[in-house]
């Protein structure tokens with residue numbers, strides 16, 4: 001488990017568009033300060049967990065309440081090797 005201070009999340013905003021869906025109109029998406037981990041407001045049923053890509057991001061899973069989708073930057077995954 002990697003729990004660090006970087007677990008503090010940035011919310012989407014005009015200054016900080018969501019890296020996955022480019023949301024800027026409100027703060028419904030959130031992501032880690034290094035943008036390696038994104039909690040996007042749109043849960044995805046069209047994507048395959050840990051396989052499907054959106055841009056540089058891998059769709060990881062929907063949250064357990066199915067209200068958001070978790071994406072990880074490819075780079076982040078590669079660092080685990």
Ligand SMILES: [Zn+2]
Pocket residue numbers: 018019020021022023029039040041042
């Ligand atoms: Zn988003």
